[in-house]
Amino acid sequence: MPRNRAAPERPALTVDVVIFRLADERLETLLVRRGFPPFKGRWAIPGGFVHKNESLDAAARRELKEETGLEGIYLEQLYTFGDPKRDPRGRVVTVAYFALIPGTAAARAGDDAAEVGWYPLIKLPEIAFDHKNILQYALRRLRYKLEYSAIGFQLLPSEFTLAELQAAYEIILGEPLDKRNFRRRILEADVIEATGDYRSGTVGPRAALYRYRPDAVAEVKARRLFP
Amino acid sequence: MPRNRAAPERPALTVDVVIFRLADERLETLLVRRGFPPFKGRWAIPGGFVHKNESLDAAARRELKEETGLEGIYLEQLYTFGDPKRDPRGRVVTVAYFALIPGTAAARAGDDAAEVGWYPLIKLPEIAFDHKNILQYALRRLRYKLEYSAIGFQLLPSEFTLAELQAAYEIILGEPLDKRNFRRRILEADVIEATGDYRSGTVGPRAALYRYRPDAVAEVKARRLFP
DNA sequence: CTATAATCGTGTCAGAATTACACCATTTGG
DNA sequence: CCAAATGGTGTAATTCTGACACGATTATAG
Structure with missing residues (x-):
């Protein structure tokens, strides 16, 4: 907790949710195609700003629902990425989460106009920002947890x-x-x-x-x- | 990454660094006594605002050095706490880290006027904010990592x-x-x-x-x- | 100088856990 | 009714884990 009285920087704060599913004998993740620069045309992990009076978990859950229509899904905080240069527009700190959705849940492809798609992790398209790092991190964590906990059922x-x-x-x-x-x-x-x-x-x-x-x-x- | 164009909330962003050491056959952590409300007189995990153009890791390292004078210390990101009510003054999101300092390194008691002290985890003083949670989380992670990796040497x-x-x-x-x-x-x-x-x-x-x-x-x- | 007390370093064995491995029964579809 | 795919089952060899005791060394006190 701050003791110095310097004016705090107030970075934009987002949550990004790495959403995994199993399909076609592969592990897939949901990606969103960017329609504007920077990284126009490249694919990004779905996410968005944290709202006022909204906890980080709640923001992640909201994003997950917006993208997939699903609730009651396994979700856990992954890591927070805050490199000052990770977004060329300015400082954006993102709290990354990962979610596991049950195979059957036919997650609809997002409820807004954005182009979204499922991609197998072994064959990713061109990824925006530092999101490839985040995906790798999420996969490592998933594998790791799989060995120690009952997460696979999700x-x-x-x-x-x-x-x-x-x-x-x-x-x-x-x-x-x-x-x-x-x-x-x-x-x-x-x-x-x-x-x-x-x-x-x-x-x-x-x-x-x-x-x-x-x-x-x-x-x-x-x-x-x-x- | 945000696709919606809503104005982002820009919360204050801090890093808090749980600093562990071994002393007197106990595991101790460094705490700072708060001189102002809220939680005046209670003890908090050392931390501070993330500066402009400073990565989260760098901010944590800087805090660690300010408090202990030490560099080259084991440091890892722990978890990000962002409950809207965790700080009564307004939204403050904190990225918690934990650090392990070698027993011999006689960490000096901080270089500013603030009152700081080492406390054994088994006998903590009155803690400010949600910092007790953070300490518990850090201890759990330390114990867990001790069993799986070579962290103890630090x-x-x-x-x-x-x-x-x-x-x-x-x-x-x-x-x-x-x-x-x-x-x-x-x-x-x-x-x-x-x-x-x-x-x-x-x-x-x-x-x-x-x-x-x-x-x-x-x-x-x-x-x-x-x- | 000697006796005492603390600490260092070492090996084995029993039980538990892990790994490697193969075949028969059932069901569907041709 | 035959073929091909899948479901379900047990054991033996090996490795890993946990419990357990004592003689040698050194500093200190008397």
Whole structure:
């Protein structure tokens, strides 16, 4: 808290929300095409100014809803980027968040005229500002958290099969996992429970459906899921 | 990045730096006594406004130097607190950092008239603003990082004995560690190396001195030191 | 000078956790 | 009804973790 009496700089303050989803066997993120300079035509992480009397979390949640129409989504603060030169128009400090949206939630492509699109992280278009840094940072954090907490479920619909869950982990981590070991660990971690229903795949036996047990989060945080 | 054209709110932006040290077998933090309302007389985390053309990291480093006279200190961004009501005078968003200063560095008590003091985290005085939250958050992060990375060395002088290192870990984690297991793990992690010198303690055999291998940090981050 | 008390440094073993690995049963579609 | 894809299951070898004790060294007090 300031003790000096110098006039404070009052930078513009934005939140940027890195929104992840799983689609087409890839991890994708939502980007917005800029219609004005600077970086006209390049793609940016969706975000906007923090309003008066609005907390940072609330601003991020509002942005997320504006872009996707979704509420009740997993959202966490990532990092704050404040390099004086990161926006050529002047000082803009941004608090970056990342959000995970369940695969099924057909996030609509934004409710305003702006051009928006989902891009796989492995094949990003030309990115504006320092947003490539932010995306990389978000991906690192996602992978990291995936190993230690139950965050992976947030990218799946409320009911899913173990094969789907494993596929989600493999996509995000970028490496194959052993089926039997995966199942053992996930089940021993006690973070999911069978719904009792089954899903008929295209071919082969029916797969048991599971759901996430939200009350289990706290317990898991301490112990690595995938060492 | 903002797409809407609404006038941005421009909150005051500060950095607050939670500064930790080890002293008297305790983990201590540097606090500043407030001389003016609000929270006059209560203790706050040292911090101040971010200057024009100054990055957030640079601002934190500057604050750290102003308070302690120290440079080249371990410093990392912690979290950004932006609740609209966190400062009764108006909107102040603060980017919190935490710093670890080596035990020997006799941080001077600040270079201006303000009253500053080191307080053990287990016995804090009356705290201003939401700074108690920030301190708790910083402690949680410190403990967490201690288990996964080689951060603990930052609280010791450049050369130290294994007993001193173990004591540091025990103080921060708040629990005793087994001597032989501790030594095995630390040495196998390959993050420290013997200097070849020895220190004569008050009594007993001479203890080998070790130094931290800064190039080892990257390797360690992946693997838990103390599971 | 000697006795005492504190500290340094070291190894093993049991139990737990992790990894690697293969096959049969079921279901759908041709 | 046959083929092809997928679901589900167990074990053995290895590695990791945690518990545990004592002899050698040095400073200090008497």
